[in-house]
Amino acid sequence: MTIKIYGPAASRAARALWIVHELDIPFEHVALEMKDLKTADYLKINPNGKVPMLVDGDFKLFESMAINIYLATKHNKNGFMPASLEDQALCNQWSFWGMTEVEKPLLTVLIDMFMTAPDKRKPEAVADALKALPKPFGVLNGALQGRDYLLGSSFTVADLNLASIMSWAKPIKFDFAPFPNVGAWLDRCLARPTYKAARSTK
Ligand SMILES: N[C@@H](CCC(=O)N[C@@H](CS)C(=O)NCC(=O)O)C(=O)O
Missing domain, CATH: 1.20.1050.10 (Glutathione S-transferase Yfyf (Class Pi); Chain A, domain 2)
Incomplete structure (x- = not known):
């Protein structure tokens, strides 16, 4: 299943967007606008009402650095997440x-x-x-x-x-x-x- 990254490119979501390009993995970008972050629908996805947010199948993850470390570990290539x-x-x-x-x-x-x-x-x-x-x-x-x-x-x-x-x-x-x-x-x-x-x- 394709991962989803929530958040406009001009936000901390840029960090997650950078890593999916670096790792060359398919993704769906749910750009949202800042005004959408406190809607009931979005709060069901991320109760913090913030971006970025990653949805990978049934797995949900917030915090930009945690998202990137997860993606780098899962889709590691050419030592982008080092071995030791x-x-x-x-x-x-x-x-x-x-x-x-x-x-x-x-x-x-x-x-x-x-x-x-x-x-x-x-x-x-x-x-x-x-x-x-x-x-x-x-x-x-x-x-x-x-x-x-x-x-x-x-x-x-x-x-x-x-x-x-x-x-x-x-x-x-x-x-x-x-x-x-x-x-x-x-x-x-x-x-x-x-x-x-x-x-x-x-
Ligand atoms: N520590 C969080 C910070 C997330 C954050 O504050 N994102 C901003 C956009 S850059 C946001 O969603 N702001 C909306 C708000 O605070 O209501 C992370 O790195 O993911």
């Missing part, structure tokens, strides 16, 4: 780290810049968020020293998950000059045709 327990743990590490250390400050800036009326903007919150980013970006820059991807020389689910969060640094035009390894790694990940294909999913 340690490397799999590193994929979890970078996915959780992105969600807990990076997502909130990046999103704070993104929302303020593009989704907030000028009179409702919060420059202090943005300044705090921008102040929070150099610390994790420094850690990531160190981890990428001498390697193209987080686990070495190949692109894995760790890169896809973290790059899907880090992609928000692009529209806000974050200056990666002090973190050159991060800037180069992000460009490398986002240059993948599968990322571009996911973004144009209707």
